Amino acid sequence: MKICIYGAGAIGGYLGAMLKRGGADVSLIARGPHLAAMQENGLKLLVDGEEHVTQVTATDDPAELGPQDYVVIALKAHQAWESAEQMTPLLGLETTVVTAQNGVPWWYFYGFEGQYANLRVESVDPSNRQWDAIGPERALGCVVYPATEILEPGVIKHVYGNKFSLGEPDRTESERALKLSALMEASGLRAPVMPEIRNEIWLKLWGNLCFNPISALTGATLDIVATDPGTRTLSRNMMLEAQTIGRRIGVHFRVDVERRINGAAGVGAHRTSMLQDLDKGRPLEIDALLTSVQEMGRLVDVDTPYIDSVLALVQQMGRTAGVYPTFPERELREDSPEVAID
Numbered sequence: 001m002k003i004c005i006y007g008a009g010a011i012g013g014y015l016g017a018m019l020k021r022g023g024a025d026v027s028l029i030a031r032g033p034h035l036a037a038m039q040e041n042g043l044k045l046l047v048d049g050e051e052h053v054t055q056v057t058a059t060d061d062p063a064e065l066g067p068q069d070y071v072v073i074a075l076k077a078h079q080a081w082e083s084a085e086q087m088t089p090l091l092g093l094e095t096t097v098v099t100a101q102n103g104v105p106w107w108y109f110y111g112f113e114g115q116y117a118n119l120r121v122e123s124v125d126p127s128n129r130q131w132d133a134i135g136p137e138r139a140l141g142c143v144v145y146p147a148t149e150i151l152e153p154g155v156i157k158h159v160y161g162n163k164f165s166l167g168e169p170d171r172t173e174s175e176r177a178l179k180l181s182a183l184m185e186a187s188g189l190r191a192p193v194m195p196e197i198r199n200e201i202w203l204k205l206w207g208n209l210c211f212n213p214i215s216a217l218t219g220a221t222l223d224i225v226a227t228d229p230g231t232r233t234l235s236r237n238m239m240l241e242a243q244t245i246g247r248r249i250g251v252h253f254r255v256d257v258e259r260r261i262n263g264a265a266g267v268g269a270h271r272t273s274m275l276q277d278l279d280k281g282r283p284l285e286i287d288a289l290l291t292s293v294q295e296m297g298r299l300v301d302v303d304t305p306y307i308d309s310v311l312a313l314v315q316q317m318g319r320t321a322g323v324y325p326t327f328p329e330r331e332l333r334e335d336s337p338e339v340a341i342d
Helices: 012-022 032-041 077-082 085-090 126-133 175-186 197-218 222-229 227-250 257-267 273-279 287-299 305-321
Strands: 002-006 025-029 045-046 052-055 056-058 067-075 091-099 138-142 147-152 155-160 162-165
Touching: 002 012, 002 085, 002 147, 012 025, 012 045, 012 052, 012 147, 012 175, 052 147, 077 126, 077 175, 077 287, 085 091, 085 126, 091 175, 091 305, 126 155, 138 197, 162 175, 162 197, 175 222, 197 227, 197 257, 197 273, 197 305, 222 227, 222 257, 227 257, 227 287, 227 305, 273 305, 287 305
Parallel strands: 002 025, 002 067, 025 056, 045 155, 067 091, 091 138
Antiparallel strands: 045 052, 138 162, 147 155
16 A cells, blocks of 8 residues: 655654554655655654654655555644645545544535535635545544654654544445554554544544643643643633534534543643644644634534634734734745644
8 A cells, every 4th residue: 555644744754654664655745854854864763762763755746656545644734725736646546535633624524414414614624625626535534642743854753642543434434444544553553443533533622622722822731721720611611612512513522521621631741732833933723623613613503602712812812923824825834744733
């Protein structure tokens, strides 16, 4: 199987290196100093204090690689939107596109029946850019759990976790999902195929939609946000609003709010990805984590005063800092995808 990792930053580079070490035919799409370092020295992966160097095929031009069996999009959601048409040289008739982003994916309502069938999520896919360029029938959901970071160009440190949950939008246990899962498992990763990937998406989104923006607004690490009485209460109220929305569109939450918050607190003094991006002047991943939930709330007639308030604050903060551009402006940016997903 030919697998291309589109966006070989912290998470994508880690996944690509692990798959390559497991014997997969892997290529990486990257750019800038990170790309140059990988082309010259290979990709260095630090795991449990040990350094592993993997020689990889890396380029910034998808046309050099041709059609793939799998394309794993490991960009932030707004970067994936920007790059939709650039991926087309990688897409053959049978290519599977694995969406490894935080938040609500652009294909979310594909495979639904009834009033929500094939609705488009405008806040994450304006003008149906990904829906049209990639096609929802190619999409395979993926929820990313590892934490990784780029120490320097070409060098990635694995912090914790090795789980990548997979699942079909139509809820089937497909051959393509099982094949990818088996390959990932053989490479030392955990890759369960979930019968309802949307439940996994919401379980992670549930925390990201509050912890990320609150940490960016306050500068606090995850343990503080989840334990300080004021920010814990705010997080809880945002999560309760999101839970009501999720349940109205068929989501099952296998843990309660308090357990989810306590789990985040147990991670420790972690700087969320949004706080990291703010510190480095990179575009903030606001729409996939927050605006999309607000949009779904409007769809199912759920009021979201807490989500609305935090969203307004973090949007204004992002605009003031120049890290929350409008979508047309994003098309012109050259921001690096080298940031780990929480």
